[in-house]
Amino acid sequence: MNQQFSLILRILVLLVLAGNFPVQAQDKMRLSDCIQYAVANNPQVRVAQLQIADAEWRIKENKSSGLPQFSGGGNLQHFLKKPGLPAEALGFSAPPGTKLYFALSNTINFSVQANQLLFSNSYLEALRASKYYREYVQDQLLVATRNVRNQVIDAYLPALLVSENLGILDKNISNLEKLLNDTKAITKAGFSEQLDVDRLELSLSTLRSERQNLSRQLEIVLNALKFAMGKPLRDPISLEDNVDGLMQEFGTADLSSQINYMERPEYLSLLKGRDLSQVQVDIYKKNWLPTVAGFVNYQGSWQGNDKLYWIPQAIAGISINVPIWDGGGSTARKQRAVLAVQTIEVQKQQLEQALDLELENARKQFLNAQDRVQNQQKNLDLAQRIYNTTQTKYKAGVGSSFELVTAEQSLYSAQQALMQAQYDLLTAKNAIKRALGQ
Numbered sequence: 001m002n003q004q005f006s007l008i009l010r011i012l013v014l015l016v017l018a019g020n021f022p023v024q025a026q027d028k029m030r031l032s033d034c035i036q037y038a039v040a041n042n043p044q045v046r047v048a049q050l051q052i053a054d055a056e057w058r059i060k061e062n063k064s065s066g067l068p069q070f071s072g073g074g075n076l077q078h079f080l081k082k083p084g085l086p087a088e089a090l091g092f093s094a095p096p097g098t099k100l101y102f103a104l105s106n107t108i109n110f111s112v113q114a115n116q117l118l119f120s121n122s123y124l125e126a127l128r129a130s131k132y133y134r135e136y137v138q139d140q141l142l143v144a145t146r147n148v149r150n151q152v153i154d155a156y157l158p159a160l161l162v163s164e165n166l167g168i169l170d171k172n173i174s175n176l177e178k179l180l181n182d183t184k185a186i187t188k189a190g191f192s193e194q195l196d197v198d199r200l201e202l203s204l205s206t207l208r209s210e211r212q213n214l215s216r217q218l219e220i221v222l223n224a225l226k227f228a229m230g231k232p233l234r235d236p237i238s239l240e241d242n243v244d245g246l247m248q249e250f251g252t253a254d255l256s257s258q259i260n261y262m263e264r265p266e267y268l269s270l271l272k273g274r275d276l277s278q279v280q281v282d283i284y285k286k287n288w289l290p291t292v293a294g295f296v297n298y299q300g301s302w303q304g305n306d307k308l309y310w311i312p313q314a315i316a317g318i319s320i321n322v323p324i325w326d327g328g329g330s331t332a333r334k335q336r337a338v339l340a341v342q343t344i345e346v347q348k349q350q351l352e353q354a355l356d357l358e359l360e361n362a363r364k365q366f367l368n369a370q371d372r373v374q375n376q377q378k379n380l381d382l383a384q385r386i387y388n389t390t391q392t393k394y395k396a397g398v399g400s401s402f403e404l405v406t407a408e409q410s411l412y413s414a415q416q417a418l419m420q421a422q423y424d425l426l427t428a429k430n431a432i433k434r435a436l437g438q
Contacts (some may be wrong), residue, residue, distance in 0.1 A: 028240040031160075031249075034152050034229055042148045042230035048141040055137045059130040066117050066127075074110035079103055104303045111299040118318070121289040129279040136272035142265035146434075148228070153430055155225040160239050160246070161423045162214075162221060168415050169211055176204045176408070179391070183401070196401035203405050243422055250429040253366045254436060259359050261352060263437025270351060274344040277337060284334030290322040355435065362431035369425035376418040383407070383414035 029037070039045055084101035087094035117123060180200045186192040223233050231237065261267045296316045302308035323330070390407040393399030 027236045028238050030240045031156050034156055035149050038148045038152045038229040039145055044144045044148055048144040051137045052141060055134045062126045062130045066123050069115040072112045077107050079105050105305040107301055107303045109301040113297045115293060115295045118292040118294055120291045121286045122283055125279050125283045129276055132272055132275045139265050139269040139272055143269060146265055150434060151228040155228045157423060157426050159221045159225055160241055161419050163239050164243055165419050173207050180204055199401045199405050246426060253429050253432045255363055259355055259436060264355060267351060270348055274341060277340040277344060280337035281341060284330055284337055287323055287330045290320050292320050294318050359435035362428060362435050366428035366432055369428045372421040373425050376421045380414040380418050383411045387411045
C-alpha cells in the first residue's frame, strides 16, 4: 500500500514539476497542521485506537474467567402419563391391576450454582498474554501514526513545490508579456521584424498552455494530500509553507548517529509478537499442570401428585482435571509455538538489516541531492545571467529573438531542475529522520 502510494506521488511529481498549479487562497495549512489533522482523522489511526479499546476489553474478558461464576435455573414439569409397571411385575403383593409409578405427577425444580477457578496455568499465561497484546496494539498505534505522518509529508512536499513553481512561472509569463509588448512597439516603429513578435507570441502561448494544462492537475495532487490526511475531498485546501522554511524546519541531516532499533515502532511490534509466541511455548511446556476449580450447588424442588412436598439439597466440592495423554497433540502444538518464536527471531534479524539499509540509502540519497542542489543553483545563476545578457542585447538591437527564446527556455529548465533537486533534498532529509525513528 505504501509503495503504491509513493509510486503515484512520484509520477505526479514528474508531471507537475514541468510547470505549476494555481492555488486557492483558502483553508491554508502548514505541514504541521496537515500532520495534526491526519493523526486525528486518518482511518488508519482511528482503527488502531479502536484496537486498543478492544484490547482493554479482551483483558477484562480474560480476567473474568478467573472470577466467581454464578448461575441459576429452574423448570416445571407435569407428567401427562406417568411411567410405571404392574406391582406383580416388580415382585410386590398387591391387588390385581395395581400399578407402581416411577415418578410423581408434578415437579418444580430450581438451582443456584457458584464456581471458582482455583488454579489454571493456562489462565495465568492468558493474563500475561493479554498484557503483551495491549502493548502490541499500542505499538501498532505508533506504527499507524508514523505511517500517516510519512504519507502526509510525502504528499505535502510535491504539492508545495508545485505551488512555489507556480509563482516562478507567473513571473516568467509576466516578464515575457512585457517583452512582447515592447517588441510589438518596436516592430510597429519599424525597428524589428514581425518574426520576432511571432517567436515571442509562440513562446508565451506555450507557457500559458502549459500552465493551463497543469492547473487542471492541481486537484489530483491536493486530493492525494487530502486522502493521506483523511480529509473530505470536497473541502478546499491550500499550502502555507515554503521550501526555504521547510529546509530550516527539517534541520540538518544526521549523517553519523547509529540507528536505535527500539525507536522504530515496527521493531517494537515485532518484539511484542515474539513475546506473545513465547507465551504459547510456556503454556505447552507446562501442559501437565492440573486445573483446579471449586463449586457450590444448591437445589430445591417441590414434588408430588395432588400435594407438593419440598425436597432441598446442597453440595460443595472441588474438581481437579489432570491431562495425562492427548495423543501427542500438545507436543505438536508446543513445537509449532517454538518454530513461531524462531521464525520471529529470523524476521527480527532481517528487519534490523532492512533498517540499516534504509538509513544507509537515505544518507547517500541526501549527499547526492545536496550536490545536485548546489550544482543546479549554479546552473540557474548561469542561466539567469545568460538570459539577462541576451535580453539586454535584444533590446539594444544586437541580438536575435531566437537567441532570446533559447535563453528563456534554458532558464525555465534550470528553474525546474533546481525545484526537483530541492524536492529530492527535502525527501532525503525526511528519509534520514524516518530511518532514525525521529
